[in-house]
Structure formats: C-alpha cells, structure tokens
Amino acid sequence: MSSPARSVHPLAWWLWGGALAAAAMQTSAPNPFLLLLIAAVACFVVATCRGNAPWSRSLGFFLKLGTAVVAIRIAVEILFGQRGVPGHVLFTLPRAPLPPWAAAVSIGGAVTLESVVTAAVLGLQIAVILVCFGAANSLVSPYRLLRCLPPVLYEAGVAVTVALSFTPELIETIGTVRQARRLRGVPSRGLRGMRGIAVPVLEGALDRSLQLASSMDARGYGRRSEAGNMIRVLATVSVAAGLLLAAVGVYGVVVAGSLFGLGLPVLAVAVALCASGLALGGRRAQRSRYRPDRWGGAEWAIVTSGLAAVAAMALAHALEVPGMVVSFVPLGVPPVPVLPVVGILLAGTPAFVAPARRAARAVSQPSVEAVPV
Amino acid sequence: MIRFEGVSFTYSGAARPTLADLTLEVPEGELCVVVGETGTGKSTLLRAVNGLVPSFSGGALAGTVTVDGRSTRDHRPRDLADVVGYVGQNPLSSFVTERVEDELAYTMENLGIDPSAMRRRVEDTVDLLGLHELRDRPLRSLSGGQQQRVAIGAVLTASPRVLVLDEPTSALDPAAAEEVLNALTRLVQDLGLTVVMAEHRLERVLPFADRMVLIPGDGAPVVVGRPAEIMRTATVAPPLVELGRHVGWDPLPLTVRDARRKALNLRTRIAPLCPGRRREPEQPRREVAQARKVGVHYGSVVALGRVDLAIRRGEVTVLMGRNGSGKSTLLATLSGGRTPDRGSVTVGGLDPRSLRPAALIRQVGLVPQDPALLLYGESVSDECHSADRASALETGATRNVLDRILPGVPADRHPRDLSEGQRLALALAVVLAPAPPLVLLDEPTRGLDYPSKDRLIAVLLELARDGHAVVLATHDVELAARVAHRAVVLADGEVIADGPAHDVVCHSPVFAPQVAKVLAPDEWLTLDEVRLALETVPA
Numbered sequence: 001m002s003s004p005a006r007s008v009h010p011l012a013w014w015l016w017g018g019a020l021a022a023a024a025m026q027t028s029a030p031n032p033f034l035l036l037l038i039a040a041v042a043c044f045v046v047a048t049c050r051g052n053a054p055w056s057r058s059l060g061f062f063l064k065l066g067t068a069v070v071a072i073r074i075a076v077e078i079l080f081g082q083r084g085v086p087g088h089v090l091f092t093l094p095r096a097p098l099p100p101w102a103a104a105v106s107i108g109g110a111v112t113l114e115s116v117v118t119a120a121v122l123g124l125q126i127a128v129i130l131v132c133f134g135a136a137n138s139l140v141s142p143y144r145l146l147r148c149l150p151p152v153l154y155e156a157g158v159a160v161t162v163a164l165s166f167t168p169e170l171i172e173t174i175g176t177v178r179q180a181r182r183l184r185g186v187p188s189r190g191l192r193g194m195r196g197i198a199v200p201v202l203e204g205a206l207d208r209s210l211q212l213a214s215s216m217d218a219r220g221y222g223r224r225s226e227a228g229n230m231i232r233v234l235a236t237v238s239v240a241a242g243l244l245l246a247a248v249g250v251y252g253v254v255v256a257g258s259l260f261g262l263g264l265p266v267l268a269v270a271v272a273l274c275a276s277g278l279a280l281g282g283r284r285a286q287r288s289r290y291r292p293d294r295w296g297g298a299e300w301a302i303v304t305s306g307l308a309a310v311a312a313m314a315l316a317h318a319l320e321v322p323g324m325v326v327s328f329v330p331l332g333v334p335p336v337p338v339l340p341v342v343g344i345l346l347a348g349t350p351a352f353v354a355p356a357r358r359a360a361r362a363v364s365q366p367s368v369e370a371v372p373v
Numbered sequence: 374m375i376r377f378e379g380v381s382f383t384y385s386g387a388a389r390p391t392l393a394d395l396t397l398e399v400p401e402g403e404l405c406v407v408v409g410e411t412g413t414g415k416s417t418l419l420r421a422v423n424g425l426v427p428s429f430s431g432g433a434l435a436g437t438v439t440v441d442g443r444s445t446r447d448h449r450p451r452d453l454a455d456v457v458g459y460v461g462q463n464p465l466s467s468f469v470t471e472r473v474e475d476e477l478a479y480t481m482e483n484l485g486i487d488p489s490a491m492r493r494r495v496e497d498t499v500d501l502l503g504l505h506e507l508r509d510r511p512l513r514s515l516s517g518g519q520q521q522r523v524a525i526g527a528v529l530t531a532s533p534r535v536l537v538l539d540e541p542t543s544a545l546d547p548a549a550a551e552e553v554l555n556a557l558t559r560l561v562q563d564l565g566l567t568v569v570m571a572e573h574r575l576e577r578v579l580p581f582a583d584r585m586v587l588i589p590g591d592g593a594p595v596v597v598g599r600p601a602e603i604m605r606t607a608t609v610a611p612p613l614v615e616l617g618r619h620v621g622w623d624p625l626p627l628t629v630r631d632a633r634r635k636a637l638n639l640r641t642r643i644a645p646l647c648p649g650r651r652r653e654p655e656q657p658r659r660e661v662a663q664a665r666k667v668g669v670h671y672g673s674v675v676a677l678g679r680v681d682l683a684i685r686r687g688e689v690t691v692l693m694g695r696n697g698s699g700k701s702t703l704l705a706t707l708s709g710g711r712t713p714d715r716g717s718v719t720v721g722g723l724d725p726r727s728l729r730p731a732a733l734i735r736q737v738g739l740v741p742q743d744p745a746l747l748l749y750g751e752s753v754s755d756e757c758h759s760a761d762r763a764s765a766l767e768t769g770a771t772r773n774v775l776d777r778i779l780p781g782v783p784a785d786r787h788p789r790d791l792s793e794g795q796r797l798a799l800a801l802a803v804v805l806a807p808a809p810p811l812v813l814l815d816e817p818t819r820g821l822d823y824p825s826k827d828r829l830i831a832v833l834l835e836l837a838r839d840g841h842a843v844v845l846a847t848h849d850v851e852l853a854a855r856v857a858h859r860a861v862v863l864a865d866g867e868v869i870a871d872g873p874a875h876d877v878v879c880h881s882p883v884f885a886p887q888v889a890k891v892l893a894p895d896e897w898l899t900l901d902e903v904r905l906a907l908e909t910v911p912a
Contacts, residue, residue: 053511143471162469179710180746184803185734185763200749208466214429215467219528220454220483288485290478291492 007051010140011148012299017042017136019306020347023340024128026313031326032121033336034344035128038309039066041348042135048351050138062134066127073123078111087114087329117328148293152235152281158221162212166205173204235281242273298353305349312343374535374567375399375422380436382417382426391417395436395595397586401534402565404557406572406582406600408609410822412792413590415539415571416462422537422569423457424450441534455484458528459537463544464520465513473515473523474508480531491530498526502556517696518549522556529560536560538570542577543819546695546848547883550577557581573822576611576851576887579604580628601625609823612851612900613887619904632891640892646906647895648875658685661721661810661842662707662737668715669702669866676702677866679716684811684842689833691853691874692846693884694863700846701742703863704813707844708739720811734764738804739813740797747800748788756788756803764807775802778832794825801832811842818849830856854878854886854898874898 024030024038043059050056078093093108146157177200181187186196216222249270252263316339317324323335377397383390391414399405407415420426424445427434438445441456450459458480461467470476477498481491499505502522507515515523521541528536536557542550558581560566572578585603587596596603601624604614613632617625620639626632662684669677677699684690684707692700705711706718709725718725720736728736741747750756757771775782779798788796797817804812814833818826826849833843833856847853853860857874862884870877878884879896889898897903 141471143475147475176741176746179705180741182710182730183708183734183739183741184747184760185730185807186759187730196749200746210429211461211463211466212469214425214450215459215461216469217428217450218423218425218454218457218459219469219480220451220531221469223451223454223483223485287482288488288491290475290482290488290495292488 008049008139008302009148009293009295009299010145011293012295012302013139014136014145015303016306016347016350017132017139019303019310020135021129021132023309023313023344023347024125024132026310026317027325029325029327030121030125031323031334031336031340032124033334034313034340035121035124037341037344038347039128039131041309041344042132044348045351046135046138053141055140055142056138059131059134059138062130062137065134066130069127069130070120070123073119073126074116077115077119080107081111081115081119087112087331089113090116114329114331117331121326121328144293147289150278150281152239152278154287158216162209166208169208170201170205173201177201177204231280235277237277238273238280239277242270242275242277245270245273301353302350305347305353309340309343309347312340312346316340316343374401374441375569376437376439377418377421378437378439380421380434380438382414382421382432382434384430384432387432389592392421393592397595397597399567399569399584401567402561403583404561404568404570404581405584405586406570406575406578407586407588408572408575408603408607409588410590410609410824411573411794411820413588415588418586418588419537419539419569419571420459421445422535423453423459424448425459451483454480454533455531456533457535457537458525458531458533460521460524460528460539460541462539464524467524468512468520468527471511471513473504473510473512476512476523476527477504477508477530480528484531486531494530494532498530501529501559502526503552516549517544518546518552521545521549521553525553525556533566535567535569538568540571540573540820543573544696544816544848547577547850549696550574550848554578554581573609573820574611574849574851575609576613579611579613600627611887613891615900616888616891616903619900619907629887629890632887636891640895643897643903643906643910644895646910647897648902648906658687660684661686662719664703664707664713664716664718666716667703667706667713667718669699669706669711669713675866677706677713680863680866680868682861682868682871684844686810686840686842687837688858689837689843689845689856690859690861691857692844692861692863693848693850693853696848698863699866700863701815702866704739704815704844704846707811708737708813709733710739731763731765734804734809735807736809737811737813738807738809740800740804740815740817742815742819744797744800744817745788747803748796750788752785752787753782753791753799754784756799757784760803760806766806771802771806774805775799778802778805779828793820794822794828797821797825797829805836810840811844812836814843814845814847816847817845818847818852826852850878850884851886853884854889855901860884 020038020042024035043063046059050059089110089112092110095109096107098107146160149157174197177197181196245266249263249267252261252266316337319339321337321339323337324340326334375398377395380392380395381390382392395418407418409415417426417430420430421434421438422440424438426432428450440453443453443456445453468476469479474495477495478491481494486494499508502525504522504526507519507523512520512523521544525536525538525541538557541553541557545553554577557568557570561568570578579600582600585598585600587603587607589596589608604610604625604627605618610618613627613629614625617632617635622632622635626635660683664680664682667677667680668675680699680703682703692703694700702711706713707720707725709720709728712726723736725733725737748756750759753775754772757775758768760771761768772784775798778801779795782791782795782799788799791799817829821829830852833845836843837858845853845856853874857878859872860870860874860877861868862870862877875896875898878886879889879898880893885893886898888900888903889896892903
C-alpha cells in the first residue's frame with residue numbers, strides 16, 4: 001500500500017516552506033547568521049527528501065536567483081544608495097548632478113563598507129525567502145499541489161496543468177523543427193532561422209491544444225448538471241470578490257491608519273465570502289478525487305517543525321534577545337542568539353521524519369525513441 | 374450498440390461529403406475493424422461515434438448516430454464519456470495529466486465515481502493491461518507501446534461499453550502491437566466490450582476481427598460484413614489474403630495457421646523454385662557512409678552502444694528493432710542531427726556535423742517520422758521553389774522529382790491539406806532534389822495504405838538502382854520483406870543481426886512476413902516471388 005509517490009501531503013511542504021520564509025522575514029534588520037542557517041536547513045531537507053522528478057532540481061535555480069538578488073542589491077546600493085552613512089569609505093563615485101525635483105535620488109558619491117554590508121544582508125534576506133519557497137517547490141510536484149485546489153478553482157487548476165505540460169512539449173518541438181530545417185539546407189539560427197521556426201512551432205502548438213481539448217472533452221471534462229450553472233457562477237463570483245476584499249483588508253491591517261481602521265472587518269467579510277464560495281462550489285461539484293492526499297502524523301510533524309522556527313524567532317524578538325535586530329553601523333560581528341538557532345534547527349527535523357522517498361521513487365527515464373531526428 | 378442512420382458528413386469548405394449516407398450497426402461485444410484507403414474518412418467515422426465529429430471538427434453532419442440509445446445530437450462528447458472510450462492516433466498528445474496513475478483515474482474523477490470504486494477499478498485495469506511497473510512513471514518517459522496501453526487503460530477505468538481506437542498499433546513494433554491487440558481481444562472476450570478500430574496494417578488485426586467496415590472511398594456505399602467476405606474483393610488487403618486470392622483458396626484464410634494448412638500442396642509445387650539468397654549483392658559495392666563504434670546516450674540511458682555499420686550504394690538497408698532500440702538515434706547520427714558521444718560517423722568521407730546545412734543536404738537526406746516537419750511552405754509549388762533555391766538547382770527541378778515519384782500532386786494545395794501519401798511524396802522529393810547519395814527514412818509507412826506503400830517500394834528500389842544508398846527504419850515487416858536487400862536488427866542500442874534480408878528475416882518469429890510464415894521452412898519472402906514461381910511451374 002505504500003506507493004512511493006503517495007508521500008507527504010503537498011500542502012505540508014508548502015506550509016513548512018512558508019513558515020521558514022516567515023522566520024526569515026521577522027525583522028527589517030536581520031541577523032545574517034540566522035538567515036544563512038535558515039537557508040542551510042532548507043537545502044538540507046531538500047537534499048534528503050526530494051525525488052528524481054524534473055521539478056526536484058529547481059532548488060539550484062532558486063539558489064542562483066538568490067545570488068543574483070544579493071548582487072543586484074549591492075550594485076543598486078553602490079549606485080543609488082543612501083549617502084551619509086558614516087564609516088569606512090571604500091571609494092567615491094563621481095556624483096551626477098540631478099535637477100532639484102529629483103532630490104530624493106542620488107547617484108554616485110562616497111560608498112562606505114557599512115552601507116554595502118547592510119545592503120548585502122538585506123539582499124540575503126530576500127534570497128533566503130526565495131530559497132524557502134524554492135525548497136517547497138522542489139519537494140512537491142506542481143501537479144500534486146494543483147490537485148489540492150478546492151473544486152471551485154478546479155478550472156483554473158486545469159489551465160495551469162495544461163500550461164505546465166505544454167512547456168516541455170514546446171521546447172521539444174523547437175528542437176525537432178530546428179533539426180528538420182537543417183535537413184532542408186536552411187540555416188536554423190539567426191533572425192531568418194527564427195521566422196521559419198516560429199510558424200511550424202506555433203502551428204504544432206495550436207494543433208496540440210485542439211487535440212488536448214477534444215481529448216479532455218471525450219473523457220468527460222466539464223460534465224455537470226445544467227441546473228448547477230447558476231450556483232457555479234455564484235460560487236466563482238463570491239470567491240473572486242472575497243479574494244479582492246482580502247487584499248484590501250490585509251492592506252488596511254498592515255498599513256496603520258488607512259481605510260479608516262476598517263481593515264479587520266473588511267478582512268472578516270472577505271474570509272466569509274471565500275468560505276461560502278468554496279462551500280457552494282464544493283456542493284455542486286460532481287467530480288470525485290482519486291486517492292486524495294492524506295494528512296497524518298508526518299504532515300503534522302513537518303508543519304510543526306516549520307512553525308517552531310517562526311515561534312522561536314518571534315519569541316526571541318519579543319524578549320529582545322541581543323542579536324535579533326542587527327545594525328552594521330558601526331561595523332561589527334553580530335552575536336548569535338541561542339533560542340532562534342534551536343528553533344531553526346528544529347525546522348530541519350522533516351529530513352528525519354519524512355519517509356525517505358529517494359530510493360523508492362521510480363526512476364524517470366527519457367524515452368529513447370521520442371528523440372527528435 | 375452503435376447505430377449510424379443515414380449519416381452524411383461534409384467538412385466545411387469541402388466540395389464532397391467525407392461520409393455519404395452511411396448506415397451501419399455494430400452489435401454489442403464485437404470487434405469491428407474499419408478499413409479503407411487513406412483519406413476515405415476512417416478517422417471521421419470513428420470520431421463521429423462519440424460526437425467529436427462534428428463538435429471539434431466543424432462541418433455539417435446529417436442523419437443520426439446513436440450509442441447505447443443516446444444520440445450524439447443531444448449528447449456532447451463529455452456526456453458520452455461513461456459509454457464511449459476514445460483513444461486517438463497519438464496517445465501522447467491526448468494525455469491530460471503527467472503520471473500514469475493519475476491519467477488512469479482522470480476520466481473517473483470527471484464522472485464523479487466514488488473514491489473506493491475508483492481505487493478498485495484502477496487496480497483492475499493495472500492488472501488487466503500489465504501496467505503495474507509503470508504506475509508511478511511520468512507519462513512522457515514511457516515507450517510507444519507503453520503509452521498506447523496506458524491510453525487504453527485510461528479510458529477503460531471508466532468502464533465504457535464501447536472502445537473506439539484510431540490506429541492503435543501504427544507506432545508500435547510487432548511485439549508491442551501483439552501485446553496491445555491481445556489485451557483488446559481479452560476485453561472483447563471476457564467483458565463483452567464493443568471495440569471499433571481503424572487500422573492500416575491489416576495483417577496485424579485481421580485474425581482478431583469479428584466484423585469489417587470497408588469504406589471504398591470513391592463515393593460507393595460502405596460495405597459491412599464478415600472479414601472473410603470483405604477480404605475477397607477489398608483493394609486493401611494484407612499479403613496473406615493476396616496470396617490466398619492468387620492461389621484461389623476458398624474460404625479465404627485469415628490467419629497464418631489456416632493458410633499453412635491449405636498451403637501444403639502449394640509448398641511442394643513451388644519448392645524447387647525457391648529463390649533462397651537471390652537478392653544478395655553480386656559484387657562488393659562502394660561504401661557511402663560509415664559508423665565506427667558509435668555510442669550515444671541520453672542522460673543515463675544508453676541509446677547506442679558501439680555500433681559499427683557501413684552503408685553501401687545501390688542497396689536498401691532496413692533497420693528493425695523494438696520501440697526504443699535506437700533506430701531513430703542511429704539515423705539522427707548519420708544525418709548529422711546528433712553528435713555521437715563516442716566513435717565517429719562519416720558520410721562521403723566527411724563528418725556530417727561539420728557541414729553547413731547547404732552542403733549537408735548534398736550528402737545526406739533524411740525524411741523524419743512526421744514528414745510534415747520538413748514542410749513549412751504555403752503551397753506545394755512554394756515548397757518546390759524553396760527546395761530549388763536551398764540547393765541552387767534550376768527552377769522546376771524539385772517538381773520534376775515529385776512528378777516522377779507521384780504525378781498529379783496539385784501545385785496550389787497547402788501541404789497540410791495533402792493526403793498522407795502525397796505529403797510523404799513531397800517530403801521525399803524535397804529531400805531527393807539535391808541528389809544526396811545517402812537517403813534515410815524514419816518509419817515512412819505510418820498511415821500509408823497498401824497502394825501508397827506499393828508506390829513507395831517502387832520509388833525506393835529505383836533509387837537503389839540509380840546508385841543511392843537507402844536506409845529505412847521501420848516496424849513494418851511486410852514492407853521490409855519487399856524492399857530490403859539487407860536487414861539490420863538493433864536491440865538496446867546494439868546491432869544484433871546484419872546481413873542479407875532473406876537470412877535475417879525469414880526465420881525470425883517476430884520479423885518474418887506472412888508469406889514466409891506460411892511457406893516456411895522454404896525461404897519465400899514476398900508474394901511477387903511466389904507469383905513468379907507459379908507462372909513458371911505447370912499446374
């Protein structure tokens with residue numbers, strides 16, 4: 001019964017990743033050691049728990065993206081950063097004269113080590129948040145995550161699934177068409193090559209979408225009772241309105257003094273709308289779900305471990321443990337607080353709790369015959 | 374179970390109806406095979422069963438189609454999903470999910486079947502079609518035969534009463550085709566399923582068919598009947614039937630076993646004239662291409678491991694082997710489409726990878742599995758002109774080649790609107806125009822009917838006579854038997870047999886053509902050989 005792919009519930013991994021990201025977001029002046037520890041824990045869990053599927057390798061992409069973010073953040077700081085941060089001057093860029101209305105922006109000037117380090121740490125914060133989501137992404141098949149969508153959002157989910165399967169196909173088609181062009185003695189690169197490739201690729205893409213549409217229809221996609229149409233519209237509208245209001249409400253709650261203090265009530269209304277929409281939609285849905293992902297002990301453990309990291313960070317913050325809010329003016333090595341370190345290390349427990357899937361997972365082999373000519 | 378009453382169907386913009394006044398009934402529990410030349414409307418008929426025609430094709434349908442008492446007029450394809458399971462020509466393009474098990478459950482989820490029942494049916498289907506090893510695999514990683522079985526399984530789980538299949542074995546090697554057909558026969562025999570399928574390679578399906586629907590295509594009415602009756606006069610007939618007709622056996626044998634029982638007399642009569650190894654080349658021929666210790670791998674999968682092969686002029690070489698044995702990869706390496714990871718390939722003494730496209734097409738031409746890939750012009754004449762330009766030939770050269778292969782292809786037609794045979798001829802003309810000494814073809818007979826195949830065989834043999842080297846990768850053993858001088862069998866990326874076609878093919882249980890099976894142990898390969906022998910021997 002322990003089919004390997006029936007592993008951990010996809011939402012558990014996303015909640016865990018989200019919790020780690022939240023832990024990294026705690027202050028606007030974060031401790032770089034804690035940030036690095038969070039990233040290390042995320043990478044460790046991915047390395048032990050991921051499978052062999054294509055998306056399992058996406059963490060590498062997120063790590064590269066994170067590095068780029070840090071680099072960009074430093075470059076921006078050097079070019080346009082805040083001047084007048086006291087400290088060690090590294091070098092001085094020539095100041096560009098700007099008109100008076102652009103006084104808030106400055107270009108060039110003295111660049112201090114302190115400002116660069118601060119920028120690097122802020123960049124690192126964004127990078128670590130990205131890595132946390134990247135970790136969740138490599139642990140969970142995007143398809144399985146879509147299967148968790150409530151029935152109302154099913155149509156949107158199918159659209160995303162189709163798009164996901166479409167991309168590898170498109171890349172394959174481009175390769176095939178390129179080879180075919182070469183066989184006709186026509187250059188396949190450069191601007192002229194591009195034009196010749198675009199037409200057959202797009203034709204193929206359209207063909208494929210039509211085939212897919214007919215295949216989905218022939219297999220019963222979109223069957224529903226005619227009477228349910230009204231309810232369906234109602235459910236969709238209320239969910240959409242609920243999501244919109246939720247955005248407004250969150251803004252009201254976060255930005256103090258806006259919306260005349262109505263943030264919380266608006267949020268409450270939004271939640272109610274979403275819930276009723278989902279309930280309505282769930283009732284009319286004729287679909288059933290094959291082997292739905294179950295929520296068990298492992299899932300609880302994973303989510304709890306993620307929450308432990310957030311809780312430890314929040315607690316340390318509230319207790320004003322030294323090393324939680326770090327300033328690099330004047331420059332110095334920040335202390336490493338014990339409580340958050342313990343919390344973050346706890347978030348690494350899924351590596352031991354989540355059943356080891358790696359060996360069991362079916363090896364995905366590329367089909368040899370399906371290789372473009 | 375399925376009833377067509379006075380059904381006519383015309384595609385929008387077409388001058389003549391594709392189906393004209395078709396009346397037909399398929400009773401429950403029958404395996405019904407739809408036969409006819411290409412372009413006569415077999416696929417249209419199949420897609421009309423569950424209403425995909427006209428829902429997804431456009432055009433005008435007259436008359437009524439009813440399945441299990443439900444008319445396609447009032448029921449959309451999705452409303453018939455619980456009665457009709459439809460499996461299209463290319464399974465990969467019809468998959469909706471990405472994993473085998475999810476694909477198996479997809480239809481049932483749409484039908485809202487109870488989760489525990491769903492689970493049970495998936496397990497049953499997995500056992501029935503032998504999918505256990507595959508259930509967690511990504512769909513894209515499966516071989517052609519596996520994909521076809523999953524596609525059948527994916528519609529079976531919804532326990533439909535009718536299964537409609539469009540050329541279910543056309544992409545499969547002989548063994549995988551057998552596997553799929555056996556599974557289908559089991560469904561008909563054990564579960565009383567009604568199966569309707571179209572197939573070009575009748576030699577594969579004939580033994581299993583209960584009933585045949587012949588679409589003559591020239592506007593003549595559709596003929597429905599027992600296979601033995603239909604095969605008596607049909608223009609599309611497998612070699613076994615042609616042999617039976619030629620010798621005058623009655624009733625016509627449809628299986629090799631039946632034919633062997635009747636062939637005792639024939640065998641002794643023509644035995645002295647057995648051609649044996651007649652088609653062996655008389656003198657050593659000049660080599661045009663060589664592969665030396667070629668190895669290619671995709672990730673951890675070895676596609677080719679140390680392949681040594683010399684291709685000679687004036688010879689038709691047939692590459693055979695099961696799906697995924699490395700045939701396409703070998704052709705891709707020979708045509709410069711893929712750099713070997715080990716070893717070397719030379720064509721005309723040059724490395725094909727180092728040649729610019731314009732120089733490459735003078736050395737080697739490849740017709741890919743889907744000939745439409747080579748064609749991207751707006752019309753046939755447009756294609757011919759751009760081929761002339763690409764190889765700096767005088768205007769009209771490609772058109773001349775095309776007319777020699779297949780006269781009368783309309784110049785103003787869009788390549789997409791040509792029939793399969795015409796499209797293949799056009800692609801072949803485009804490839805042959807610069808007269809490359811090496812011509813490669815990858816599965817050229819997919820979707821070709823018997824008359825188009827005859828023409829292709831004539832063209833290939835003529836090319837060989839003119840001194841071209843022709844290499845052909847195919848699953849079609851009948852084609853191989855008729856055209857090959859030499860046969861090369863690949864298995865898991867290695868050459869396991871290489872020699873005169875007679876020696877390689879005759880005694881193989883998988884690759885032997887029907888005539889060879891009927892007349893074994895004498896080494897007859899084709900009907901033409903038998904015909905010739907019968908003319909010389911007195912009755």
